[in-house]
Amino acid sequence: MKIIVTGGAGFVASHAVDKLIAKGHDVIVIDNLTNSSEANINPKAKLVQKSILDNLSSEFHGIDVVIHHAANVFVTKSIEDPVFDAQINIMGSLNILEHCRKAGVKKIIYANSGGAAAGENSRIVTESSLIKPLCPYGVSKHTVEHYLFVYNLLYGLKYTSLRYANIYGPRQNPRAEGGVVAIFIDKMLNNEQPVIYGNGGQTRDLVYVEDVADANMLALTKADNQCINIGTGKDTSVNQLFKTLKKILEYKKEPIYKPARKGEIIRSVLSPRKAKSLLGWVPKHTLEQGLKKTVDYYRQS
Ligand SMILES: NC(=O)c1ccc[n+]([C@@H]2O[C@H](COP(=O)([O-])OP(=O)(O)OC[C@H]3O[C@@H](n4cnc5c(N)ncnc54)[C@H](O)[C@@H]3O)[C@@H](O)[C@H]2O)c1
Structure with missing residues (x-):
């Protein structure tokens, strides 16, 4: 396939x-770096x-599928400047959708949060949980799902929205x-102490990037017109993460605890059940396996 x-x-x-390249697809990357x-x-x-x-008209000529990940990814920036965030995440996405429509692209895969x-x-988040973003970034990323629905309804553009965990x-x-994870490894490899905000009991759903890439591959041909969580369904506390990295890196120091940050989410875990039933996706890496691969990468780079 020809894929942007x-x-x-x-x-x-x-x-x-x-x-995509390993599977023999033709890939055009659009990125302003x-x-x-x-x-x-x-x-x-x-x-x-x-x-x-x-204007990306010439790039969209003959494209079969678009995988759309370009975004303002900075929550802090979205709070300081919600208009900038909306310009990239909403207007930029709309521009991509318009190019899809005009060029007759068959499907778009969207990276949501x-x-x-x-x-x-406080519960495990399913695809039908209440949508209640707490920052402009959450609003802008989610808004695009409404456009995906409408572009499918009006113009027949197929979509899959992948709702990623951490x-x-x-x-x-x-x-x-x-x-x-990247921040902790960077600090620990430099023998500096990572900072944990609050008591470290806040949990995240940590999913390994290659597993996420696999979900994109599956979505090329499956789960049309669906919004699907891509997470492990497992809680990992920040303290647990630190302990696991400490063991892998044979790190000797302790973290520095600082007061909790205002507005930080206490629990964020996504149910992977729909991903399993509609995409046939299950995460292949345990946390320890993924962390070991990540540590190897940062050691070499
Ligand atoms: N990393 C996560 O844990 C996570 C979680 C949920 C959702 N997501 C979503 O996944 C996507 C990728 O995130 P990431 O972590 O790889 O971030 P990233 O910043 O590494 O990737 C985003 C890319 O978009 C590019 N970009 C930014 N503005 C652009 C513009 N106006 N035009 C063209 N390119 C532009 C950047 O240069 C960058 O290469 C984003 O849409 C993000 O919202 C990521």
Whole structure:
């Protein structure tokens, strides 16, 4: 297939690009490299260094599927400047959808955030849980799902919205916000102490990036017109994460505890049941396996 991957130089989508190339697909990456590097891109993919807000008519000619990951991924930026966030995440996505419609693209796979859309939820989040975002980023990412529904209804564009949990793995930027695994490994490899906000009991659903890339591959041909969680369904507390990394890295120091950050979600776990039944997706990596691969990557880079 001929496939456009927006944000394909970034952390998550660059792994999807690798899998697409390995399966023999023709891949065009659209990325303005604002939060990534060309070094992440598989050399067999073609990079078009443009914004998702630009005119992309020539790039969309003859495209079968679009995998849309380009976004403002910074929650803090979305709080400081909700208009900027909406411009990229809503208007940029709408521009991509318009190009899909005009070029007769058959399907779009969209990278949504399950945690950001659900907000605070003490239960395991399913696809029918209440949508209650707590930041502009959560609003902008979720809004696009409504457009996906309407573009399917009105113009027949098929979609799958993948609602991701907290993804970790090689190529995650340790200096960016949110990537707790990358931040901890970076600190620990430099023999510095990672900071834990609050008592460390807050839990996350940590899913390994190659498993997420597999979900994108499955969505090429399955789960049309569905929104699907991509998570493990398992809670990992920040303290547990630290302990597991401590063992893998044979790290000797303790973390620094600081007061809890305002608005931090206490529990964020996504049910993977729908992903299993509709995509046939189950995460292949245990936390320990994924962390070992991630540590190996940061040791070498
Ligand atoms: N990493 C996670 O845990 C996670 C969780 C939930 C959802 N997501 C979603 O997955 C997607 C990928 O996230 P990521 O963690 O790989 O982030 P990332 O920042 O590594 O990737 C995003 C890519 O988009 C590019 N980009 C930004 N603005 C652009 C624009 N205007 N035009 C073209 N390219 C632009 C960046 O340069 C970057 O390469 C995002 O849509 C994000 O919202 C990620």
